[in-house]
Amino acid sequence: MKDAECKFCAVARGELAAAVVYEDDQAVAFLDHRPLFPGHCLLVPRDHIETLDDLPRQRVGPFFETVQRLARAVERAMKAEGTFVALNNRVSQSVAHLHVHVVPRRKGDGLRGFFWPRTKYPDAAAERKVAAAIQGAMTEEGGG
DSSP: OOGGGOHHHHHHHTOSOOOEEEEOSSEEEEEOSSOSSTTOEEEEESSOOOSGGGSOHHHHHHHHHHHHHHHHHHHHHTTOSEEEEEEOSSTTOSSSSOOEEEEEEOTTSSOOSSSSOOOOOSSHHHHHHHHHHHHHHHHHHTOO
16 A cells, blocks of 8 residues: 555545544544544554554654553543553554554443454463464564
8 A cells, every 4th residue: 555545644644634632743643433432542653654563663662652641641531441452463454554542441331352252272281382482483573
C-alpha cells in the first residue's frame, strides 16, 4: 500500500476527517469510527509504518510512552475502571498501518478477555516447549 492510498496516512495529513484527540510530530490519536465502547481510540504513527516490526527501534519507546499517556487519558475522560490496549500485526489489521487500540473498560461491560477463543496447552511439556522457543527467539533478537 502506498501512503497516498492509506486511510490512516490521510487522517494524519488532515485530508480525511477524524475526531482527533491528540497529535504531535510523530503520532496522531483519534476516535475509532466503529468503537467497541465510546472513547475507543486509535494511535498511529504520522508516517506510513505498517507493523510494529517496521517501527524504527529508536521510536518504539516514545511511541509507547504516548500509548501510555493516551490510556491514562481515556480512562480518566471516560470515567472508566481501566483500559484494553491492543494492536494487530498483519492478521486482523483492517488498515495496513500500525495502530494501537485504546479501549475504555468497566467491570461487567460485556467484553470477555480477548476477542477470540481461549485454549489450553495439552500439558506442561508442551507449554515449556513453546516458552523455550520464544526465549530462544528473544535471545536472537538481543532481548535476553
